[in-house]
Amino acid sequence: MWSTDYTAETSLSPADVWAALRALHEGELTYDGADEFVLHGPFAVGTHVSVTPDGQETFESTIIDVVENTTYADETVFGDLTLTFRHTLVPTGTGTSVTHRLEIDGASADEIGPELGPQISGDFAESMQALFDAAARLVDGEAATEPSDA
Template identity: 60%
Template sequence: MWATEHSAVADVEPQAVWAALRDLHSGVKLSERSDTFELHGPFAVGTELSVTPQGQDTFRSTIVELTEPQVYADRTTFNGLTLLFRHTLTPEGPGRTRVTHRLEIDGAEADQVGPEMGPQISTDFPDTLDELFDAARRQATTGAA
């Protein structure tokens, strides 16, 4: 297995961060740079979604973990590899939330493929969290992401 993660703290409550995360994975673009998500059913464990990263082909993923407002995870399987994307939200005191965005690559070739593929996939994690936090702040002040 190969893994990487990026954490950052936002000056916003976990519920607002969760609402922005739910919106994104339900198809609401948080910015013009956001990946595109299309949910194929309810926002719930077991539901598939189509994910189209900027400038790339669409792939299917399945929601595998969902504990509001703490954890969201989806899994993608292709070419004998499993990619698990997990967002973990942790309160960091009044009005603050730590979000950890983790990528795990597993499978027979993960130790060989992960060191090259993983950084290519996760290079935008800091920007992705910034977009999520901006949307959460909008959510907290206006009630809409």
Template identity: 40%
Template sequence: MWEYQHTAETVATPETVWRLWADVPGWRSWNAEIEKVEIDGPFAVGSQITMTPPDDEPILLKLTQVEENALFVDQMDAGDFTVTTVHRIEPLGDGRSRIVYRTEIDGPAADQVGPQLGPAITSDFPETVAALVRLAEAR
């Protein structure tokens, strides 16, 4: 298994961050690595998100866990490996929260695929989370 985690603290409320996460078409306003993004239903377990990075093929993600104002998990199933990303908001007290992005690559091909694909997927997490925090704190 390959794994990576990035965290950032914010004074934005979990509800504010959640509204930005649940607005899938709006992800482009804080994630520069998305050229196009669509969801095939509500922001709920079972819905599929099609995310297209700039100059790349669309990526199909399935929402596997959704807990309002707390977390959502998306998963890409590539057959011999899966990429699972957990997006979590942890209240810290004193009006602060921690945003956590955690990606795991698992499955029979994870040891071969993870070291190359993992950093390609997660390299923008610091910038993406920072942009999410800036937007959430401005609201």
């Protein structure tokens, strides 16, 4: 297995971050560079999700963990590999700590993970900040979607 974590903190509450994270995964929120999500059922364990990374082909994932204001995870199977993406929210004295974890498991994970993993997780810091910014806009009552540059 290969894995990596990225953790960041925000002054926003877990409920505020959760609202943005859920809206993103339900396809109701977007921002520059964000993956596009289309749910095929409720926001619940077992639901399939079509995921289209910015500028890439769509693939299918399955939600494997949902605990409101605490954790969201989905997994994607590619051949003999399983990629698990997990967001874990932990309240702090001043807001929320959020960890985005990627796990690559399977027969070839030890060979492919060190190359593929950093390619996938290379934008975790920027993505997390964009999620926090979108959550702050929701709290402020603004549109969560960034205006386009068009």
